[in-house]
Structures are given as structure tokens and as C-alpha cells.
Amino acid sequence: MEGGLTEKQRELLVGSLLGDGHLRPHGGGVVFEFLQSAKRRFYVEWKHRMLGDLACPQIYHQSGEREYCKLVTRTHPELEELYHLFYREGRKTVPEGISKMLTPFALAVWFMDNGSKSRNAVYFNTQAFNVQEQFRLIKALKRFYLIANLNRDGEYYRLRLLKRCNRRFLELVRPHLLKEFEYKLPTP
Numbered sequence: 001m002e003g004g005l006t007e008k009q010r011e012l013l014v015g016s017l018l019g020d021g022h023l024r025p026h027g028g029g030v031v032f033e034f035l036q037s038a039k040r041r042f043y044v045e046w047k048h049r050m051l052g053d054l055a056c057p058q059i060y061h062q063s064g065e066r067e068y069c070k071l072v073t074r075t076h077p078e079l080e081e082l083y084h085l086f087y088r089e090g091r092k093t094v095p096e097g098i099s100k101m102l103t104p105f106a107l108a109v110w111f112m113d114n115g116s117k118s119r120n121a122v123y124f125n126t127q128a129f130n131v132q133e134q135f136r137l138i139k140a141l142k143r144f145y146l147i148a149n150l151n152r153d154g155e156y157y158r159l160r161l162l163k164r165c166n167r168r169f170l171e172l173v174r175p176h177l178l179k180e181f182e183y184k185l186p187t188p
Contacts, residue, residue, distance in 0.1 A: 005054065005078045008105065012050050013082060014098075015106035018126075018137070019113020022092065023083045029075025030083045038067035042180060043112065047071055094133035099140040107144070108176035111184065120186045121163055124148075127156035134159060144172055 005013070013021065013032060021034045032051075036044050038061065048055045048071050060070040073079065085095040095101070102110075114125045126134050131150065134157060138148045141161070145168055151160040161169060167188040174185070 005076070006052075009051055009054065010078070011103050011106040012047065012109050013079075014101045014103075015109025016047070016113060017082065017086050017092065018094070018098075018106075018110040018124075021113070023079060023086065025083070026075060029077075030079040031075055032071075032073040032079055034071045035068055036070075038063075038069055041069045043178065044069040044071050046178060092128065094129050094136045096136065098136050099143050102140045102143070104144070104172040105176045108173040111173055112178060112181045115184055117184050117186050120166070122161040122166065122169055122186055123151065124159040124161075125153075126158050127153055131157060144168070146172075 016032070016034060017023065020036065021032060023030050023032055032054075034044060034047055041059070041061075044059055048059055051071075051073060054073045054076060056072050056074060060072070062068055062070070085097070086092055110124065111122075116123045116125060124137070126137060129137070134150060137159060138150075141148050141159075146165045147162045148159045148165075149162070150157040163186070166186040170185060170188060177185070
């Protein structure tokens with residue numbers, strides 16, 4: 001891929017890195033990987049189209065005990081930059097500057113990856129991040145007038161938006177959400 005990432009590609013990567021996406025060193029560079037169950041192939045294909053020439057031409061499909069689809073990109077210098085922001089000693093983290101990186105589109109991608117709804121409350125399944133990193137996300141959401149708190153989920157925590165923020169959340173993410181994920185949306 002020649003040139004830099006587009007703004008939308010970078011936003012997609014940021015949202016994915018808060019969700020199910022991963023970066024990993026490969027052949028002297030860094031690649032992005034995104035893995036989903038085969039029933040979500042449509043979502044892998046959408047990300048593949050959004051990433052354009054950055055994505056490897058083929059979406060991998062593996063079967064066996066579990067069927068899944070995997071998207072892998074080519075290496076790119078901007079993926080290395082994101083790797084240094086989002087990874088510490090090989091562990092995915094939430095960078096300190098996440099407030100400046102999070103956009104409505106990135107928020108929608110993050111929600112499609114890791115969001116859920118329970119009793120009309122929006123949750124982000126952030127259990128892989130430590131409490132300090134989750135507080136960074138809470139602060140980033142405040143930039144959009146979204147108020148979230150930590151919600152215990154077993155021995156870990158996840159983020160829960162206050163229900164009074166549902167209308168604002170819908171305004172932000174609905175324009176970017178794939179129709180297949182509308183079932184996750186709360187009512188206003």
C-alpha cells in the first residue's frame with residue numbers, strides 16, 4: 001500500500017484495537033488481525049473493504065471445532081506507530097491519548113466489536129484492560145457527553161453507560177453502525 005492511512009482507516013483501527021482487533025509484529029513490520037466467528041463473516045468483509053489495499057487480498061476461513069474468519073493486513077509504518085501506542089511489553093493497552101483518537105466512527109466500531117445491551121443499558125466489554133486503562137476510556141467518553149462507570153463482571157470490570165446517555169449514544173453511533181448490529185442498540 002502506497003501512502004498513509006485514510007482518516008477512516010485509522011479510526012477503524014482505533015475502534016478495533018479497543019475491541020477485538022490485534023496488532024502483531026511480522027517480518028520486520030506490524031500487521032493488524034481481526035478474527036470473528038464464521039457467522040460474522042459480513043463484518044470481517046466490511047472491515048476488509050474499509051481497509052482497502054492495506055488488507056491482504058484473502059479473508060481466511062478456518063473450520064474445525066470452531067469456524068471463524070480472519071482478516072490480516074500487510075505491514076505498514078502507521079501500524080507500527082499504533083503498535084507502540086497500544087501495546088506495552090506485548091500486552092494490548094489503552095493509550096493515554098485515547099481521548100484525542102476516539103471519534104464517533106471509532107466508537108461505533110468499538111461498539112460493534114465489544115458492545116452489548118442488557119436491560120437497555122449499553123456495555124463495553126473491556127475486561128481485558130486494567131482499571132486505570134478503563135478510567136482512560138471513561139474520560140474519553142466524557143468528551144462526547146457520555147457518562148460511564150465501571151461495572152463488576154465476575155472478577156473483572158467492564159464499562160456501562162448511564163441510561164440517560166442512550167439518546168446521545170444513538171446520535172453518535174447509529175450513522176456508522178451496520179444494520180446487522182442494530183439489535184445491540186438501546187432505546188432512547
